[in-house]
Amino acid sequence: MAADLASVAAKLAAPGKGLLASDESTGTIGKRLEKAGLPNTKDIRRAYRELYYTTPGIGQYISGVIMFKETLYQSTAAGRRFVDVLADEGVMAGIKVDEGLAPLPGGGEGETYTKGLEGLEAACREYVMAGAKFAKWRATLKVTDSLPSDLAVERNAEDLARYAKVCQECGLVPVVEPEILIDGAHSQTRFGVVTERVLGATVAALWRQGVALEGCLLKPQMVIPGAEAEGGKVAAEEVASHTVAALRRVVPPAVPGIMFLSGGQTEEEATINLDAINKEARVVGRCPWALSFSFGRALQASVLKLWSSDQTRVAEAQQLALALAQVNSEAALGQYTAAAGGHPSTLSGDSLRENFRGWSGQAPAGGAVPSPGGSGEEVLMAH
Amino acid sequence: HSAHLYTPILLVLIAVKIHQNKRYRLRYSNRARPITMQAQMQFRSARTASCVRASSGRAQPKVLCRAFNSMESPFAEELKKNAAYIAQKGKGILASDESNATTGKRLQSVGVDNTEENRRDWRELLYTAPGLGQYVSGAIMFEETLYQKARNGSQFVDILLAQGIYPGIKVDTGLQVLPGGKGETTTQGLDNLADRCKAYRKQGAKFAKWRAVIKIGEAGCPSTTAILENAHGLARYAQICQENGLVPIVEPEVTLGPGDYSIDETAFWSERVYSHVMRLLNEYGVILEGILLKPNMCLPGLDAPVANPEEVARVTVRTMMRSIPPAVPGIHFLSGGMSEEEATLNLQALNDEAPNAPWALTFSYGRALQATTLKTWAGKESNWAAAQDILVKLAKANSEAAAGKFKGPHPVPGGGRILQALRTGGSGK
Numbered sequence: 001m002a003a004d005l006a007s008v009a010a011k012l013a014a015p016g017k018g019l020l021a022s023d024e025s026t027g028t029i030g031k032r033l034e035k036a037g038l039p040n041t042k043d044i045r046r047a048y049r050e051l052y053y054t055t056p057g058i059g060q061y062i063s064g065v066i067m068f069k070e071t072l073y074q075s076t077a078a079g080r081r082f083v084d085v086l087a088d089e090g091v092m093a094g095i096k097v098d099e100g101l102a103p104l105p106g107g108g109e110g111e112t113y114t115k116g117l118e119g120l121e122a123a124c125r126e127y128v129m130a131g132a133k134f135a136k137w138r139a140t141l142k143v144t145d146s147l148p149s150d151l152a153v154e155r156n157a158e159d160l161a162r163y164a165k166v167c168q169e170c171g172l173v174p175v176v177e178p179e180i181l182i183d184g185a186h187s188q189t190r191f192g193v194v195t196e197r198v199l200g201a202t203v204a205a206l207w208r209q210g211v212a213l214e215g216c217l218l219k220p221q222m223v224i225p226g227a228e229a230e231g232g233k234v235a236a237e238e239v240a241s242h243t244v245a246a247l248r249r250v251v252p253p254a255v256p257g258i259m260f261l262s263g264g265q266t267e268e269e270a271t272i273n274l275d276a277i278n279k280e281a282r283v284v285g286r287c288p289w290a291l292s293f294s295f296g297r298a299l300q301a302s303v304l305k306l307w308s309s310d311q312t313r314v315a316e317a318q319q320l321a322l323a324l325a326q327v328n329s330e331a332a333l334g335q336y337t338a339a340a341g342g343h344p345s346t347l348s349g350d351s352l353r354e355n356f357r358g359w360s361g362q363a364p365a366g367g368a369v370p371s372p373g374g375s376g377e378e379v380l381m382a383h
Numbered sequence: 384h385s386a387h388l389y390t391p392i393l394l395v396l397i398a399v400k401i402h403q404n405k406r407y408r409l410r411y412s413n414r415a416r417p418i419t420m421q422a423q424m425q426f427r428s429a430r431t432a433s434c435v436r437a438s439s440g441r442a443q444p445k446v447l448c449r450a451f452n453s454m455e456s457p458f459a460e461e462l463k464k465n466a467a468y469i470a471q472k473g474k475g476i477l478a479s480d481e482s483n484a485t486t487g488k489r490l491q492s493v494g495v496d497n498t499e500e501n502r503r504d505w506r507e508l509l510y511t512a513p514g515l516g517q518y519v520s521g522a523i524m525f526e527e528t529l530y531q532k533a534r535n536g537s538q539f540v541d542i543l544l545a546q547g548i549y550p551g552i553k554v555d556t557g558l559q560v561l562p563g564g565k566g567e568t569t570t571q572g573l574d575n576l577a578d579r580c581k582a583y584r585k586q587g588a589k590f591a592k593w594r595a596v597i598k599i600g601e602a603g604c605p606s607t608t609a610i611l612e613n614a615h616g617l618a619r620y621a622q623i624c625q626e627n628g629l630v631p632i633v634e635p636e637v638t639l640g641p642g643d644y645s646i647d648e649t650a651f652w653s654e655r656v657y658s659h660v661m662r663l664l665n666e667y668g669v670i671l672e673g674i675l676l677k678p679n680m681c682l683p684g685l686d687a688p689v690a691n692p693e694e695v696a697r698v699t700v701r702t703m704m705r706s707i708p709p710a711v712p713g714i715h716f717l718s719g720g721m722s723e724e725e726a727t728l729n730l731q732a733l734n735d736e737a738p739n740a741p742w743a744l745t746f747s748y749g750r751a752l753q754a755t756t757l758k759t760w761a762g763k764e765s766n767w768a769a770a771q772d773i774l775v776k777l778a779k780a781n782s783e784a785a786a787g788k789f790k791g792p793h794p795v796p797g798g799g800r801i802l803q804a805l806r807t808g809g810s811g812k
């Protein structure tokens with residue numbers, strides 16, 4: 001089992017490949033669809049995901065797709081299961097298994113823990129039968145002068161590790177995502193310090209729970225200044241040097257791949273920063289893990305804009321999806337050079353930041369989803 | 384008559400007291416049980432909370448938090464540079480920091496008296512060996528030796544630096560047996576460590592070393608107490624060294640001992656120990672680019688069959704890959720009880736197994752560089768050159784192994800294990 005997990009993890013982290021994070025919950029994808037002028041219906045969601053999963057050649061750049069539970073069981077309009085269509089292209093299916101954020105009792109303002117450990121094993125076994133090969137769980141941590149608290153760091157690290165252990169027992173490679181939110185006025189240096197603390201705690205918790213590092217992947221944020229920091233954004237070289245330094249200090253070589261989330265970066269920023277990170281890693285040397293992507297918004301925003309304007313422009317939208325995947329694949333090899341026309345993004349300059357990615361104390365409007373147990377009880381998610 | 388009134392009041396008061404006492408005991412009773420790392424972390428958090436938790440059930444403060452302090456030493460750049468120098472590919476460390484008591488035992492084994500003069504002569508032999516600096520980048524010394532001079536009046540530290548060998552200093556003051564009757568130990572030496580580091584640095588030391596010993600193979604070993612205690616000592620020592628300009632060699636030795644435990648069991652406990660050590664180094668703000676690690680290779684117990692170099696390499700590399708972040712520039716294995724030949728062959732196998740490892744896989748050898756050297760010298764002036772010659776040959780073999788280029792033959796083939804009773808002496812003993 002351990003060897004299988006290691007080989008799946010290695011394939012997901014193969015050179016020049018990354019993950020498409022299309023596991024937005026119904027509530028989150030709903031917000032995006034509605035903002036683009038589309039209704040949030042099951043069929044629209046299905047058609048939207050079909051766009052990506054049937055893009056010809058997507059498997060050259062994407063090794064795995066993270067799905068929301070609803071999507072794992074969906075099919076193309078022609079009736080072929082998404083899981084099978086992806087497998088034909090050599091793309092593995094992954095599944096988001098957490099049940100969203102909740103306020104952390106005893107924590108600071110805005111601190112959360114992630115729900116979903118209850119019933120996780122049963123859910124994982126179902127997902128394996130449906131064809132999933134890997135899973136993902138998102139924890140969030142908030143940065144201020146005094147946060148994250150010890151409690152938030154330890155609680156989230158422990159829950160991530162327990163999730164990872166359950167996954168491995170069921171034959172799924174866990175993607176471990178301790179997202180440190182970019183909201184706030186903290187400096188890049190402070191962010192780096194918090195990153196080391198959080199990832200250090202996560203790695204220690206993984207050991208405590210007996211998780212095999214060779215069979216899991218890490219999904220952290222790149223080390224950037226807070227969204228409200230003085231001085232605004234920094235150059236890609238700064239992002240690269242801070243990120244690589246922090247990771248080298250805390251992530252043991254046994255982890256095969258570090259798949260960055262794009263957070264609130266624009267499509268172009270995400271690619272340029274990923275490329276800078278890989279160039280820096282090759283200069284600094286001694287970076288034994290793949291440094292790749294697990295992008296959601298940074299692979300989808302322009303595509304959604306195009307498709308929502310006219311749903312018949314499928315081929316065009318798919319070409320754009322492929323182009324976005326390709327430039328990030330190049331970036332994951334440290335070989336991104338803007339083509340003659342520049343980055344394929346059609347949204348350069350627009351921030352993709354959304355302010356409901358953490359816990360604001362309120363559930364997002366209209367975001368109710370069924371729990372994986374299928375009991376029909378609705379669970380609110382801020383995700 | 385009034386006793387009728389007072390008795391129930393008294394009984395009520397007694398009942399309340401018992402209740403409070405019970406709550407107190409329940410609250411603190413888990414101190415008696417082994418404390419998990421998580422529990423200890425939470426316990427420490429509770430102590431640093433700005434509000435005190437009352438036992439009377441008042442509303443508890445909402446936040447339990449501590450600002451994380453990064454402890455970037457003013458010597459950060461120098462530490463990184465020095466650590467990188469010592470860990471350069473193809474070089475390793477000569478561990479010559481045996482305490483006076485331990486050195487005495489060694490000298491006596493070849494018929495030499497344990498006097499300061501003889502200890503000085505013996506180290507002079509080592510440090511003036513011509514060409515040693517081609518293979519050795521650092522030499523760890525005992526405190527007495529750091530201040531000694533050669534016969535011609537030159538300071539040992541200057542002789543070493545002239546060879547391109549950085550002087551290092553053992554700063555722990557020895558092992559102390561922990562309660563529990565299992566022979567587990569903790570390492571002493573934190574008191575006045577900052578001042579001592581300053582003095583050693585002034586004398587010319589560039590790095591320091593602290594040896595923690597974790598015993599395995601006996602039922603109940605290692606205990607959680609032993610692991611936490613030793614990990615804490617190492618992390619605190621490392622922090623103090625960096626604050627005072629010395630690169631700390633962090634040595635968590637999972638000691639080779641009696642028992643038929645398997646190599647995988649050694650690996651398991653080693654991983655556990657490293658997990659705690661790395662976690663605490665992180666917590667304490669130690670700059671990993673400015674430390675060196677001195678671990679044991681993974682070996683089965685003394686009563687189990689000896690593992691061949693490929694097996695040792697496979698398991699040891701796996702353990703390091705799982706535990707040691709790439710920022711650490713060098714992993715300098717101790718030789719423990721391995722024979723001189725075994726130590727070289729295992730080191731070569733490690734480099735075969737992981738030619739692209741993110742840290743140097745090299746040596747910090749004591750016995751595996753000195754055993755035959757000492758026997759060759761045996762205290763006789765006429766043997767001086769021959770002894771230096773064998774030392775340099777041994778250093779060369781291990782240097783080649785650290786670069787993955789050792790082909791043989793070994794200068795001292797066929798030696799047996801070089802074992803000794805658990806050394807408890809440290810500085811000043």
